[in-house]
Amino acid sequence: MWKLLQIELFKIFKRPRTYIAFGAIAAVVFLIQVALKFDGKSYIDLLMSNLKDSFDFNDDFKLDLLNGYLICFVILNTLLIQMPLLVALISGDSIAGEANMGTLRLSLTKPISRTQYMLVKFLASVIYTVALLIWMAVLALFGSMLIFGTNDMVVLRSEGIEQIQSFDVMWRYIAAFGYAAVALTTVSALSFLLSVFAENSIGPIIATMSIVIVFTILSEMNIPIYDQTVKPYLFTSHMVAWKGFFYVKADAEGTTINGSIENLPAIMRSLSILLIYIGLFFGSAVWVFRKKDILT
Amino acid sequence: MMEKMCRLIPGKAILMLAIIPLFAGYRSMTSTPEEVIANVRAKLDKVNDYEASGKMKTNVIFIKAPIAKVKVYFKKPNKLRINNESGISFIPKGSVNINLSNIFLNGTASFDIIDVGNEAGTNLRIIKLLPKDENSDVVLSTLYIDEAQSLIKKAKTTTKDNGTYELEMTYGKYAEYGLADKVIFSFNTKDYKLPKGITFDYDDGSKKEQDPNKLKNKKGKVEIVYSSYSVNKGVSDTVFR
Amino acid sequence: MSSIIQVKDLNKDFGEIKAVSNLSFSVPAGQVYGFLGQNGAGKSTTIRMLLTLIKPSSGTIQIFGMELQKHRKEILRKVGAIIERPDLYKYLTALENLRIFGIMSGIKISEKKLMDQLAMVGLAERAHSKVKTYSQGMKQRLGIATALVHDPELIILDEPTNGLDPQGIADIRNLILHLKKDLGKTLVVSSHLLSEVELIADSMIIIDKGKKLVEGKVNELFDPSETVVEVKTINDEIAREKLKASQLGEFILSKRNDAVLLKLHREQVPVVMKEMVQMDIGILSFHSKHSLEDYFLSLTTANQYVETVAN
Numbered sequence: 001m002w003k004l005l006q007i008e009l010f011k012i013f014k015r016p017r018t019y020i021a022f023g024a025i026a027a028v029v030f031l032i033q034v035a036l037k038f039d040g041k042s043y044i045d046l047l048m049s050n051l052k053d054s055f056d057f058n059d060d061f062k063l064d065l066l067n068g069y070l071i072c073f074v075i076l077n078t079l080l081i082q083m084p085l086l087v088a089l090i091s092g093d094s095i096a097g098e099a100n101m102g103t104l105r106l107s108l109t110k111p112i113s114r115t116q117y118m119l120v121k122f123l124a125s126v127i128y129t130v131a132l133l134i135w136m137a138v139l140a141l142f143g144s145m146l147i148f149g150t151n152d153m154v155v156l157r158s159e160g161i162e163q164i165q166s167f168d169v170m171w172r173y174i175a176a177f178g179y180a181a182v183a184l185t186t187v188s189a190l191s192f193l194l195s196v197f198a199e200n201s202i203g204p205i206i207a208t209m210s211i212v213i214v215f216t217i218l219s220e221m222n223i224p225i226y227d228q229t230v231k232p233y234l235f236t237s238h239m240v241a242w243k244g245f246f247y248v249k250a251d252a253e254g255t256t257i258n259g260s261i262e263n264l265p266a267i268m269r270s271l272s273i274l275l276i277y278i279g280l281f282f283g284s285a286v287w288v289f290r291k292k293d294i295l296t
Numbered sequence: 297m298m299e300k301m302c303r304l305i306p307g308k309a310i311l312m313l314a315i316i317p318l319f320a321g322y323r324s325m326t327s328t329p330e331e332v333i334a335n336v337r338a339k340l341d342k343v344n345d346y347e348a349s350g351k352m353k354t355n356v357i358f359i360k361a362p363i364a365k366v367k368v369y370f371k372k373p374n375k376l377r378i379n380n381e382s383g384i385s386f387i388p389k390g391s392v393n394i395n396l397s398n399i400f401l402n403g404t405a406s407f408d409i410i411d412v413g414n415e416a417g418t419n420l421r422i423i424k425l426l427p428k429d430e431n432s433d434v435v436l437s438t439l440y441i442d443e444a445q446s447l448i449k450k451a452k453t454t455t456k457d458n459g460t461y462e463l464e465m466t467y468g469k470y471a472e473y474g475l476a477d478k479v480i481f482s483f484n485t486k487d488y489k490l491p492k493g494i495t496f497d498y499d500d501g502s503k504k505e506q507d508p509n510k511l512k513n514k515k516g517k518v519e520i521v522y523s524s525y526s527v528n529k530g531v532s533d534t535v536f537r
Numbered sequence: 538m539s540s541i542i543q544v545k546d547l548n549k550d551f552g553e554i555k556a557v558s559n560l561s562f563s564v565p566a567g568q569v570y571g572f573l574g575q576n577g578a579g580k581s582t583t584i585r586m587l588l589t590l591i592k593p594s595s596g597t598i599q600i601f602g603m604e605l606q607k608h609r610k611e612i613l614r615k616v617g618a619i620i621e622r623p624d625l626y627k628y629l630t631a632l633e634n635l636r637i638f639g640i641m642s643g644i645k646i647s648e649k650k651l652m653d654q655l656a657m658v659g660l661a662e663r664a665h666s667k668v669k670t671y672s673q674g675m676k677q678r679l680g681i682a683t684a685l686v687h688d689p690e691l692i693i694l695d696e697p698t699n700g701l702d703p704q705g706i707a708d709i710r711n712l713i714l715h716l717k718k719d720l721g722k723t724l725v726v727s728s729h730l731l732s733e734v735e736l737i738a739d740s741m742i743i744i745d746k747g748k749k750l751v752e753g754k755v756n757e758l759f760d761p762s763e764t765v766v767e768v769k770t771i772n773d774e775i776a777r778e779k780l781k782a783s784q785l786g787e788f789i790l791s792k793r794n795d796a797v798l799l800k801l802h803r804e805q806v807p808v809v810m811k812e813m814v815q816m817d818i819g820i821l822s823f824h825s826k827h828s829l830e831d832y833f834l835s836l837t838t839a840n841q842y843v844e845t846v847a848n
Contacts, residue, residue: 051386051490065384152362160488242498253355256361
């Protein structure tokens, strides 16, 4: 099993296309960092525009606000929406790509059960996803901490501001990246499932993206008839729950409670929904694949 | 002489406890509001600059903020800076007013002094200051003064543009300089709302309680508890940059 | 002689289409077994069923005396295969490909052995080149190396000479004979080129439209007393009609655009020739064929003819 996993990883990391995703992440992170380094103040002005009548925002304040923790949050906000494409690039190719190359039929004549084959393939996609996130964490979090320094983290929500002391931030990022790994694994499992049905990788990649885009639009729309009926069941609604780790509790006087999470049960519920989706997608993929006649 | 009288009062006060309601109004008439203000100012004027350490608590309905360790710097005439030593703090506009001498910045001659008498149930003398300059942002300041100590315990300032500020002071070790151990600064805040399209909030599905009073309460409060002052030791201009 | 593969009443339907129908055969140990049929005859479907790539609709497959479905891993560990084109990971080198399929076959294999394997198929010098730089023949040889990397007892080669030049075909043929004679392997080789199989196979099966036409030893199957006669006439249509009208109609094989085919016993040939002359069929040439190719053709086209008539 471990040997087979090594083979899969070897195959993934020997392919040039694997590095497209790493390059893309580096490029986006770099571009956001450069933009905020040189024009961060106007970005803060934009975000704080309806507070400037009540509060004093001097340049020092803006610089403090624009620290590595906030930059990473901004990057995650932007990038985690695009990440499904990068994940689908590999997991959508996982089975379909082998079918397309003609290596699937050869691999399946080897003394490996199809379930085991799927498990190894899927695990390899998950490891790739985690590697992408680690890469992103290195660039977006540690890179930004290096460039912008650290300070208290201020998270803007539509109805309030959360301020977290700098020593209370890192564990939240670890939790958030962990959660993001599960969220992206859901996308990975979806494109993996689609990959079973296809004979080239373009189909599953595009289909995954289409599903993610449509679901995300439904998740973000505020239409009352969808709010309670459809939205709670879409996996995309739960993919952003990593942000929940940056929503803190406050005492009666509005003072942040260090180490607190505003609504941990909600995050856990979202996490379980994603895990159910992963199980469902992967389970169906194995079920279909075990019955499938290999004609390619 | 006024000060001497004031020092005598605590002793007498015990005797007069039972008849305060009767005599309170009378006693306050012993000094004119101008004198009271002058005494307060005199105390405040002793301070040229200070550097104070303390803890700041922000209580604004839409902000969850940690308690901050702050340094407050002041320098005559009206330079004030609140620095968060280890993090970020949202400093409300008008926070310069936590320095009480700011009220008298343009000199006592620049406003009309109206004596309202003592606050019912306390020995605080209420004096209103009306700026003579029609263009002044401050429309009205109401001071609640502990005459005996020449300390402003409470101040309400109504401005044209920035609503009403309220200050509440508790004094201790630094009372002789008119410097409070604890200041509560209340101010008006505007509505806060960012479009979800910018924030991409995680909607955890919980119903936010729609308490109408909570939403209407747009007062923010900043509370600073000072642990120490270093008065008149000189403060560099660079901190006010 | 024991059977390595034993197939009984094998069926495979793809929806309405019957790809394989009641197929039974057995492959003797230590032989080259030819699996013959035209394109679309059901060869590939059958071979894929032997390799568990396709699930049979019904029937049983036993390999090494074990039920294939139940002992899949155990059996596949001792089987090597190429299915159609041997497609490999083009972005990897030959050595990397070989190593991957070696590990997947469940064996530990040293780098030296891998290189030996490549040397056997003549690719040692290009071991570190990416497969995308390989010619079709080189890919084919590498495919065979991957099929043999775990030293299997049974080797299944589906159309191994497809797309190769004559030299490539000869190389593969020699390799197959080497594997049988020198290493004692059992091989199943499918092809639509009878001339190829004729040269290497000991036994064979011929299938058409998913059904077995005939199975047996190559030298026994081929009845030297039977022959296919190819008659070219001035007008094949008229010739065919005249033949059908006579008692000679039963000998006609299917339509062919450029000739009339008759299946005859050797002693019938001169008689038929004489009768045709008497019927005033304008004969241009009268050619008696005598190879496995013709035999195959006669079987499959006869089958087609029967079906055409039935329809």
